[in-house]
Amino acid sequence: MTFWKIFQGTPEKPHNGIEHLPEPPNWRKFDKKERGITYQARGEEIELVNAALYLRRPLLVTGKPGTGKSSLAYAVAKELQLGKVLRWNITTRSTLQQGLYRYDAIGRLQDAQGSSKDNLGEIGKYIQLGPLGTALLPSPNPKVLLIDEIDKSDIDLPNDLLNIFEEGQFEIPELARITEKFSKITVQTYDNRTATIISGYVQCEAFPFVILTSNGEREFPPAFLRRCLRLDLREPTPQELEAIVKAHLGDSIIEQAKPIIEKFVNLRKKGDLATDQLLNAIYMLTNTANTSDFLMLDSQDEEKDQKKEKLIERLLQYLSSTEGI
Incomplete structure (x- = not known):
């Protein structure tokens, strides 16, 4: 087959043209290990990334669509071998709670109704950390967290993030309430692993490398901006x-x-x-x-x-x- 059109608009004449479809372009391959490898970092981007790493501050990256804001996170993770990028895609319904963890109270209640024994010690099965919560787990090296399109969020979310960025810790009340009986609980993480939570608290050891992307469609509170380094991608x-x-x-x-x-x-x-x-x-x-x-x-x-x-x-x-x- 030499003609370039794989689909020819002739469903009455089926053919095997799909066999001649070439390999996809590399930016449409879905091997996450290779994502970010072709990113072309410029001087100002390199400087601000290093400043964010040294200062343990989030990097707020603004720019027009398609300028490589989210790709920067993958490039940093790839070059510094920091593992999988934890991506939190923001919508108008996104809340701090969703970023930290999800508790399946209904699932736990349904399981409890079908069992005669106390399943308090199994509460971890019903808790999954979100991308932000997973990024704050203790680890010797920082994890990479991409909070994508923060400007789409509800007006309160940037303010809700302030204390998390400042303290690098959060509490899971459902676990904190049972610490006298169960001080260590294993939960699921956002990247499909498990983590042990001690006394209901998560405290980071290495502050994650955080990139927040924005298309510049809104203003952010001064208190939020004070806690971020800012990079405008031209x-x-x-x-x-x-x-x-x-x-x-x-x-x-x-x-x-x-x-x-x-x-x-x-x-x-x-x-x-x-x-x-x-x-x-x-x-x-x-x-x-x-x-x-x-x-x-x-x-x-x-x-x-x-x-x-x-x-x-x-x-x-x-x-x-x-x-x-």
């Missing part, structure tokens, strides 16, 4: 975009990619575009995705050029429907 320059493309697609693609990078930079002046949109376009508009029979950049065929431009237009749509008008 949009990559054309030279930095070339380095990003090389990291993801290899040096050999760069000459074919330059016209697309130039078009991307020009379009970006009129509205918001994400860097991964550029990568998508380059992947599809070069021979990287084995589509060169249809979209060769050096083709002089007028029809192919028109199709190429139309696909660029579809792949590089502005992030807001009102932009570029």
Whole structure:
């Protein structure tokens, strides 16, 4: 099969075209061990990450969508070998309680009703630490915690985080109440492990490396900002975009990619575009995705050029429907 279209819109004529689907681009592979390996850190990012590590302070990272805010957490975890990134995706319904731990009181009650014995010592089966709670478990090295899109939260959540960031500890009341009888309880963690909680308290040994991301859609309380270091990620320059493309697609693609990078930079002046949109376009508009029979950049065929431009237009749509008008 040489034609690039795997799906051809002919369900009445089934075929095995899916067998010819090429390997996915590396930013769409789901091997978590490799995430962050292609991140291109700049000087100001390196300085602020190191400052946050030294000062044991959270790093509040702002920037437009697609500038690599969340990828920075994975790059730090990868380079410093700090293990799995604990990711807390924030919504308007997110609460501090959800970040710390979840207690399945209903499940425990149902199990107790079906048993004649006291299951007080088994309460740990009904408690699972959240991403924040897991990050605060004692460990010799800091864990990496990504609190993604904190600006989507309820207005109270940033203030609720203040004491946690300051003290590095929290209490699980359900366990603290039974310490006279059971001082050590084993619970589940967010990363599918177990941890022993002593006297109902979790106290960090090494303060986690915390990245909070924000799209800059809201203001935060001064008390919250005082406890964070702040990094504003600017949009990559054309030279930095070339380095990003090389990291993801290899040096050999760069000459074919330059016209697309130039078009991307020009379009970006009129509205918001994400860097991964550029990568998508380059992947599809070069021979990287084995589509060169249809979209060769050096083709002089007028029809192919028109199709190429139309696909660029579809792949590089502005992030807001009102932009570029």
